[in-house]
Amino acid sequence: MGERDQVLRLLGDAGVLEGIRWAQGSAYRQVQQDFNPAGGHDQGWIGYNAYKYLLNRLDRVFQCEQYMAPDGEESVGRDVLADGMIGRDYQTMRLLPPDAVNRRDLNNSPGWMAEGWRWLLSSYKFGQVDKIRWSEKSETKATVARQPHGCDDGGLFPMTAIPALALPENPTDREREMRQTLVLAHAMDPDTLEFELFLGRSRWNADGGSAWVWKQNMLDLPPELGNRGSRLQPLDPTTPRGDVVADVELRVRRSARDGGTPRAIGEA
Incomplete structure (x- = not known):
């Protein structure tokens, strides 16, 4: 089994992939709802x-940081999890066991870890996920992309063929954690309001090649993948069963771009 399949299986069985997809869907529905280009919002705002x-x-x-469950409890209070969200998002949120996912930041870059794999966030130009230049990102993202790996990334030679970058037989915990750090890349088109989401191992592409050793389109995963390690958030009688606010009416606008060149939404 290759690394990509192994990661997807581990995170899928743990319910993590479904949690990531839920988080992205909820986040970008909120962006779509709040976005007001006529009022001055632009791609930087997005x-x-x-x-x-x-x-x-x-x-x-994942019940991290301010949403961390108290010791001995399976979840933080429902009122805390639901606060500030539309009812539909709360009702479809997956509930994972406490500590299934932990915050594991890297150099002040927010990160999450589950089943031995960490992921960081990165935005990119919509439609250009393969053309991300890690040298133009933060030093943290560049460091992650430079990590040696045992996969065939399509380069001129494998990273492990370079003695200085060869994978040690007994890596330290820090080395193992660094080399098992992935990137969750997200983007939205400010004209059509379409969005994208990819999870993968980044590749140092100073050679002009692809930005990825491997990647997975998270929006293409089958719905059943990732449900096995989690269950739906139980409803509370005080939680609205309908949306707290009306569903967003997507303002799909024709693109004014020439040649279909994607626009940036800013780096985060």
């Missing part, structure tokens, strides 16, 4: 708020 909402939803679904 980038900043998409990052903040996604950070919040990941912490919420």
